[in-house]
Amino acid sequence: MNVLETDIPGVLVIEPDLHGDDRGWFMETWQERRYAEAGIRGPFVQDNMAHSRHGILRGLHLQHPHAQGKLVQVVLGEVFDVAVDVRRGSPHFGKWVGVILSGEDHRQLWVPPGFAHGYLVTSNEAVFSYKCTEYYHPETDLSIRWDDPEIGIDWPIVGHPSLSEKDASALLLKDVPPDRLPEYTP
Numbered sequence: 001m002n003v004l005e006t007d008i009p010g011v012l013v014i015e016p017d018l019h020g021d022d023r024g025w026f027m028e029t030w031q032e033r034r035y036a037e038a039g040i041r042g043p044f045v046q047d048n049m050a051h052s053r054h055g056i057l058r059g060l061h062l063q064h065p066h067a068q069g070k071l072v073q074v075v076l077g078e079v080f081d082v083a084v085d086v087r088r089g090s091p092h093f094g095k096w097v098g099v100i101l102s103g104e105d106h107r108q109l110w111v112p113p114g115f116a117h118g119y120l121v122t123s124n125e126a127v128f129s130y131k132c133t134e135y136y137h138p139e140t141d142l143s144i145r146w147d148d149p150e151i152g153i154d155w156p157i158v159g160h161p162s163l164s165e166k167d168a169s170a171l172l173l174k175d176v177p178p179d180r181l182p183e184y185t186p
């Protein structure tokens with residue numbers, strides 16, 4: 001398993017070992033001891049899966065309180081996956097990391113608690129699967145605008161993505177009340 005750092009400390013790309021043979025392939029998508037050694041600690045309490053068509057953008061979402069760490073990967077298709085540091089006081093506040101994840105490369109992204117997360121489907125369809133370190137708390141769920149100019153995410157899209165009503169009416173980061181954002185703890 002290779003673990004690659006990104007421009008934001010703590011956000012990691014994981015390249016799991018793939019065991020191929022004439023039947024196909026096998027991979028361990030998570031293993032507590034090995035991932036903890038890489039700095040990816042649970043406990044993971046919930047697994048999610050979502051299917052989306054081309055051009056769908058889900059995000060940018062976070063929960064606070066009850067911030068979720070997310071170990072994300074694509075089972076089928078391809079997405080552009082983004083993590084944004086929205087921890088108050090972080091030296092990287094407002095900074096984003098974007099990576100292509102696909103069912104072909106099997107890569108994972110570790111999105112620590114305190115980050116807004118979202119992805120754009122760049123294939124005809126995509127099945128997205130991820131582990132969370134906190135339960136779903138819709139009452140503390142928050143959407144931040146995918147196209148917030150102060151974050152400036154370079155989404156690989158021409159025109160406008162397909163969004164949920166919630167995401168279409170999301171706030172700009174500057175308009176989020178400070179107490180709705182997690183605190184940075186070095």
Ligand SMILES: Cc1cn([C@H]2C[C@H](O)[C@@H](COP(=O)(O)OP(=O)(O)O[C@H]3O[C@H](C)C(=O)[C@H](O)[C@H]3O)O2)c(=O)[nH]c1=O
Pocket residue numbers: 048050058059061062070117118119136164
């Ligand atoms: C997130 C979630 C949703 N739901 C239900 C609530 C709605 O009836 C339906 C769709 O929810 P939503 O539109 O919030 O789903 P996404 O837009 O994919 O939200 C996710 O998108 C971005 C990329 C994330 O990182 C978060 O995990 C999450 O916010 O699933 C649940 O029952 N449990 C859950 O944990």
